[in-house]
Structures are given as structure tokens and as C-alpha cells.
Amino acid sequence: MTLMNVSDLGEFGLIERLAEAVGAAPPQELIVGIGDDAAAWRVGEQVLLATTDTLVEGVHFRPEWAPWRELGWKLLAVSVSDIAAMGGEPQFALVTLALPSDTDVGAVDELYVGLQECAAEYGVTVAGGDLVRAPQAVLTVALLGRAESREGGEPLLLRRDGARAGHVIAVTGTLGDSAAGLRRLQKGAAPDDPLARAHLRPRPPLRTARRAVHLGVPCGIDVSDGLLQDLGHICRTSGLGADIRAEAVPLSPELRSAYPPEALALACAGGEDYQMLFVGPSDTVRLLAGSCDDRLVVIGEMTDGPARQPRLLDAAGGEVSLAVTGWDHLRGR
Amino acid sequence: MTLMNVSDLGEFGLIERLAEAVGAAPPQELIVGIGDDAAAWRVGEQVLLATTDTLVEGVHFRPEWAPWRELGWKLLAVSVSDIAAMGGEPQFALVTLALPSDTDVGAVDELYVGLQECAAEYGVTVAGGDLVRAPQAVLTVALLGRAESREGGEPLLLRRDGARAGHVIAVTGTLGDSAAGLRRLQKGAAPDDPLARAHLRPRPPLRTARRAVHLGVPCGIDVSDGLLQDLGHICRTSGLGADIRAEAVPLSPELRSAYPPEALALACAGGEDYQMLFVGPSDTVRLLAGSCDDRLVVIGEMTDGPARQPRLLDAAGGEVSLAVTGWDHLRGR
Numbered sequence: 001m002t003l004m005n006v007s008d009l010g011e012f013g014l015i016e017r018l019a020e021a022v023g024a025a026p027p028q029e030l031i032v033g034i035g036d037d038a039a040a041w042r043v044g045e046q047v048l049l050a051t052t053d054t055l056v057e058g059v060h061f062r063p064e065w066a067p068w069r070e071l072g073w074k075l076l077a078v079s080v081s082d083i084a085a086m087g088g089e090p091q092f093a094l095v096t097l098a099l100p101s102d103t104d105v106g107a108v109d110e111l112y113v114g115l116q117e118c119a120a121e122y123g124v125t126v127a128g129g130d131l132v133r134a135p136q137a138v139l140t141v142a143l144l145g146r147a148e149s150r151e152g153g154e155p156l157l158l159r160r161d162g163a164r165a166g167h168v169i170a171v172t173g174t175l176g177d178s179a180a181g182l183r184r185l186q187k188g189a190a191p192d193d194p195l196a197r198a199h200l201r202p203r204p205p206l207r208t209a210r211r212a213v214h215l216g217v218p219c220g221i222d223v224s225d226g227l228l229q230d231l232g233h234i235c236r237t238s239g240l241g242a243d244i245r246a247e248a249v250p251l252s253p254e255l256r257s258a259y260p261p262e263a264l265a266l267a268c269a270g271g272e273d274y275q276m277l278f279v280g281p282s283d284t285v286r287l288l289a290g291s292c293d294d295r296l297v298v299i300g301e302m303t304d305g306p307a308r309q310p311r312l313l314d315a316a317g318g319e320v321s322l323a324v325t326g327w328d329h330l331r332g333r
Numbered sequence: 334m335t336l337m338n339v340s341d342l343g344e345f346g347l348i349e350r351l352a353e354a355v356g357a358a359p360p361q362e363l364i365v366g367i368g369d370d371a372a373a374w375r376v377g378e379q380v381l382l383a384t385t386d387t388l389v390e391g392v393h394f395r396p397e398w399a400p401w402r403e404l405g406w407k408l409l410a411v412s413v414s415d416i417a418a419m420g421g422e423p424q425f426a427l428v429t430l431a432l433p434s435d436t437d438v439g440a441v442d443e444l445y446v447g448l449q450e451c452a453a454e455y456g457v458t459v460a461g462g463d464l465v466r467a468p469q470a471v472l473t474v475a476l477l478g479r480a481e482s483r484e485g486g487e488p489l490l491l492r493r494d495g496a497r498a499g500h501v502i503a504v505t506g507t508l509g510d511s512a513a514g515l516r517r518l519q520k521g522a523a524p525d526d527p528l529a530r531a532h533l534r535p536r537p538p539l540r541t542a543r544r545a546v547h548l549g550v551p552c553g554i555d556v557s558d559g560l561l562q563d564l565g566h567i568c569r570t571s572g573l574g575a576d577i578r579a580e581a582v583p584l585s586p587e588l589r590s591a592y593p594p595e596a597l598a599l600a601c602a603g604g605e606d607y608q609m610l611f612v613g614p615s616d617t618v619r620l621l622a623g624s625c626d627d628r629l630v631v632i633g634e635m636t637d638g639p640a641r642q643p644r645l646l647d648a649a650g651g652e653v654s655l656a657v658t659g660w661d662h663l664r665g666r
Binding site: 004005006007008009011014015017018021026027029030032033034035036038039041043044045046048050051052053054056058059060091092094095096098099101102103104105106108109112113116125126127128129130131132133134135136138140142144146 | 436
């Protein structure tokens with residue numbers, strides 16, 4: 001008998017195992033099941049989307065670093081990011097709060113202020129949820145949304161399996177700020193420090209993602225676990241490699257000045273940026289870059305190589321190696 | 334400054350507070366928001382439903398009393414019960430597992446076996462979810478479903494505000510078995526003890542609930558927190574009282590023989606039965622009782638009295654008082 005615990009298997013190993021356990025015969029309405037940013041299924045002429053995210057006290061947040069109001073914003077924003085990553089529009093949220101009995105009601109009020117700020121920003125209505133007691137706070141959002149279809153019914157979605165060799169890879173905004181912000185919060189930075197703010201109030205580029213899907217960008221993912229790891233999901237799902245030019249990875253001036261030697265590593269592996277990564281034909285991505293409100297830069301391209309994982313290359317074409325590779329939610333590293 | 338914690342306010346106090354915080358201007362598509370068994374909104378000609386439920390280790394379950402496989406069944410069944418309580422059909426589930434790193438993979442496999450058994454029984458497809466690390470297991474399901482509409486678009490839903498004075502109140506199956514089963518499990522009963530089984534493998538009467546909505550029963554709720562408490566939600570939402578005849582409350586022979594003096598209290602306040610309570614015109618409810626697969630008995634009626642809460646009456650019309658009144662998830666009593 002082999003004993004194995006879930007951290008041996010890791011988050012992605014366990015997801016594959018569970019997908020096999022439930023996978024047999026999905027109904028015809030299901031367009032996208034386990035393994036993408038959100039599930040998608042048909043309802044009449046329309047396409048519905050659903051995703052869920054959880055923040056655990058002591059694992060994903062500590063109240064001493066993240067004020068409850070910021071936590072409320074982030075709780076919803078991470079799910080908005082998943083809906084954006086499908087090219088969809090978020091609509092209704094179910095909010096589950098598992099809280100210790102002695103939680104101050106004022107803290108919950110603050111949480112709801114932040115949640116409602118994010119809901120208003122992204123056009124979301126909180127439509128229900130669940131309240132239970134727990135030894136420590138566990139906050140879960142299920143977010144429902146919709147995507148559009150072309151005439152004829154083909155759903156307009158950004159999918160992880162939509163990449164082709166030669167497609168360019170582009171990202172919105174700057175990367176690494178959130179991971180740097182967490183470090184600063186742990187050292188006592190105020191929530192309005194610009195890097196801390198990137199960590200506490202991520203702003204998923206929803207409009208740009210929706211514009212991408214309308215322009216015909218076929219593939220996308222949100223950068224939640226780190227650029228290389230998230231791009232790795234696209235490589236594996238699409239059966240391709242990816243080359244990233246290290247000098248093209250967008251870094252903010254704040255990140256460069258706060259952590260000069262580690263800025264690139266934080267940008268490539270830090271996680272929680274909630275920016276969008278798009279993969280598509282060069283012309284289409286350029287059209288998007290020229291017509292969206294977010295900064296969008298091409299950082300590399302998909303390759304036909306046998307790698308099935310991203311390579312980070314320096315200006316001379318040599319491979320850059322980083323100490324860390326991304327976040328695994330079950331291993332916690 | 335008043336300091337108050339969430340257990341002072343209680344689950345239902347906090348739900349009201351949160352509903353106010355998010356309530357301002359719901360979009361036109363939303364049919365039912367916070368405060369019913371599930372949210373409901375329009376998508377084209379169709380009506381979508383969404384609900385979420387959470388089980389917390391040490392609060393809602395202990396692995397030593399509930400085998401992981403049974404826990405998997407129950408995790409999904411409680412949400413199926415919420416969709417049934419709207420008169421809808423469950424379709425897709427998102428499953429969030431927050432687990433300690435040292436959780437045995439075999440336990441998770443068992444959880445999925447039970448979850449999949451329940452999914453197969455009720456026609457549900459697991460379409461996604463989230464895996465995170467937590468100090469103790471917190472298991473959350475978000476369940477999406479659909480309801481039908483009449484020609485003309487009026488949604489066919491069982492609603493908490495659908496009761497009228499003179500409507501009869503009926504319940505499926507027997508009540509109190511689950512609470513009795515929990516007691517027996519705590520004293521070492523095997524999972525196949527009939528009362529223990531009622532606790533571990535609740536079987537929401539989905540087909541009967543769907544039949545009810547088709548026949549025109551206007552109001553329903555699932556019995557999850559205890560008969561009197563759940564009926565109390567209908568009283569408050571509908572602005573009515575309710576009289577229940579104590580001798581009509583359906584008790585199983587197993588419950589009567591296991592806990593003779595407390596059988597009625599367990600049935601009225603025990604919780605976790607996941608049976609259905611229907612409220613509607615006498616003729617309609619009788620038609621349902623005569624044509625469904627579940628046992629359905631009339632136990633009382635809605636009244637125009639000022640009570641706004643249910644009264645439990647003995648054969649002489651005197652009020653029966655019980656020591657316990659139902660389950661509050663934040664107070665844990």
C-alpha cells in the first residue's frame with residue numbers, strides 16, 4: 001500500500017486525478033470543463049461561465065497585512081480575473097464566508113465594502129452565498145458570467161488549448177509587482193504603497209480581455225500563479241513550447257528600484273498579478289495592443305519545439321534560469 | 334463604539350446585514366437574490382439557478398464519524414437539496430477543496446467516489462473548482478442548475494414568499510432521522526445503521542420537488558436547519574403564521590424506537606434532513622401527494638395570525654414547547 005499525501009501529488013497532479021475521477025461522459029451542453037480558468041456551457045443561444053476561488057486565513061492572507069476591505073476587493077477580483085481569462089463578462093457572485101464565531105462584525109462589514117467596490121467596478125451583483133462557522137476564516141466566491149457566440153453558435157472564448165506554433169505571446173500591465181508588494185507588506189509597508197496596492201487591489205483587465213475575444217484572439221490565461229507556470233499550462237494544453245525574451249518582460253519602475261536583482265524572478269514566478277496573457281496571430285495581437293486601454297507588450301512566441309514548457313531567453317538566446325518557478329496551492333511553494 | 338462579533342449577530346442577522354450592504358440596484362435579469370435557497374436569473378428564455386454550501390472539518394463533520402466517501406456524497410447532496418427547493422434541475426458543480434498538506438490522497442479519492450455517486454444519481458457534472466491548502470478541511474460546492482418557465486416567460490419556481498393564509502404545509506419522508514443518526518455515529522454506530530445513513534447519505538426528493546413546481550405548488554423550502562426554523566423563514570418572508578399539528582409530523586419507526594422521548598424534538602429542530610417542505614393550495618398539494626414517488630404528508634397550514642413564526646400544537650390545540658429550536662451556523666447551536 002502506497003501512502004501519499006496531497007502535497008506529494010501537488011495541486012496540478014491532484015487536479016488531473018480528480019478530472020479522471022469525474023470525467024466519463026460530460027453532457028453535450030458543456031463546452032469547457034475541469035482544467036481551464038472557468039467552466040463554460042451552453043444555455044440556449046448563450047454561453048454561461050462559472051469559476052470559484054478561495055482565500056484561506058494564514059495561507060492566502062493575514063489580517064495584519066491585508067485590511068479586511070482590501071481582502072473583500074481581492075476575493076472577488078481573483079474570480080473576475082478567471083472570467084476575463086475566458087473572454088467573458090462577470091454577472092453574479094455567491095459569497096461563502098466561513099468565519100470564527102468571535103470575528104468582529106466590523107471586519108465583516110469592511111470585507112463587504114471592499115467586495116462591493118469591486119462588484120460595482122466590474123458590474124457584478126452579489127446574489128447569494130453561505131455563512132458558516134470555522135476555526136479560521138475561509139472566504140470563497142463562486143462567480144457566474146457569460147460569453148458571446150458568433151452567428152452560427154460558435155462560442156467566443158479565450159481557451160488554453162487555442163495556441164498554435166508561431167503565435168505571439170503578449171501580457172498586459174507589468175508583472176511581479178504583487179509578489180514584491182507582499183514582501184513589502186510583510187515588512188510593514190502601508191496599504192497605499194504602490195507595490196502593496198498591486199498585491200491588495202489587483203485590477204484584472206476585463207475590458208481588454210473582452211476586446212481580445214472580439215478581435216479573434218484565440219487563447220489566453222490570467223497570470224495568477226506566475227508567468228512561467230501559467231504559460232506552462234498553455235504549452236501543455238496546446239502541445240507546444242514557448243520562448244520568452246527576458247528583456248521584454250514588463251517590469252514597473254517601482255519593482256526595478258525596490259528589488260533590482262530579483263525583479264525578473266518576481267515577474268516570472270511571483271504570482272497574483274492578475275494581468276492577462278494572450279496568445280494569437282501577430283496581426284491580431286498588434287491590433288489589440290493598438291486599441292485597448294491597457295499596456296500590452298509582446299514578450300515571446302509559441303514554438304513547435306519538444307519542450308512543452310516555456311523557456312526564458314536572454315538577448316543572446318541563452319536560457320535564463322530562475323531560482324523559483326511558480327506557486328502550487330497545495331505545496332505552498 | 335460597539336464591539337460585536339458574528340456569533341452575537343447570528344447567521345440570519347448577518348445575512349440581513351450583508352443583503353443590505355450589497356442590495357442597492359439588482360439588474361433586471363435577477364429574479365431571486367440573497368435570502369432564498371438559491372439565486373435565480375434569466376438567460377434568454379431560460380432561468381438559471383446557483384447555490385453554494387460548505388462543510389467545515391470539526392464543525393460540520395469529523396472524519397472519525399463520517400467516512401470520506403459519505404462526506405463526498407453529502408457535500409453535493411446538500412446543494413442538490415437547495416436546487417430542489419427552488420423546483421429546479423441541478424446541472425454543473427464547482428468543487429473547492431481546502432485541505433491540509435498532509436491529507437492522504439486516498440481520502441480525497443474516496444471523497445470523489447462519493448461525490449461522483451451523488452452526481453450520477455442526480456444528473457450533475459463536476460465542471461471545475463479550486464484546490465487550496467488550509468489548516469483543516471473546508472469543502473465547498475457551488476451548484477448551477479436551471480428552472481423552467483411558463484409560456485410567456487413566468488419562471489416556474491418554488492419561492493419562500495409564495496405562501497398564502499389557508500395554504501397547507503406538507504413534508505416529504507420522515508424528519509429527525511439525520512439528527513438521531515449523528516447522535517448514534519457519535520456513540521460509535523456503523524455508517525450502515527439506518528439512522529446514521531439518513532445523516533450521511535441524505536437523498537433530496539428532487540423529482541417530487543420538480544413535480545411540485547409543474548403542478549403549480551408556489552412555495553417550498555428544504556428542511557436543512559430544522560422544520561420549525563425553515564418554516565419560520567417562510568413565515569417571515571410571506572408575512573404569515575403557521576400551525577403545525579405535532580401528531581402529524583412524520584417520524585420513522587427507527588427514530589421512535591431509538592429516542593422515544595425526544596423523537597418529536599429531533600424531528601422539529603434536528604436539522605440536516607434534506608427533505609422538502611411544500612406550501613400550497615390543499616387541492617394542489619393533494620394532487621402532488623397522490624402522484625409522487627415520495628411519502629408526502631400534510632402537517633399543518635399557514636395562518637393569518639400575527640405570529641410570523643410557526644406554532645407546534647397538540648391534539649387539543651395547546652402549544653407544545655420544545656427545548657431546542659434549530660441550527661444557527663454561526664452560533665453553532
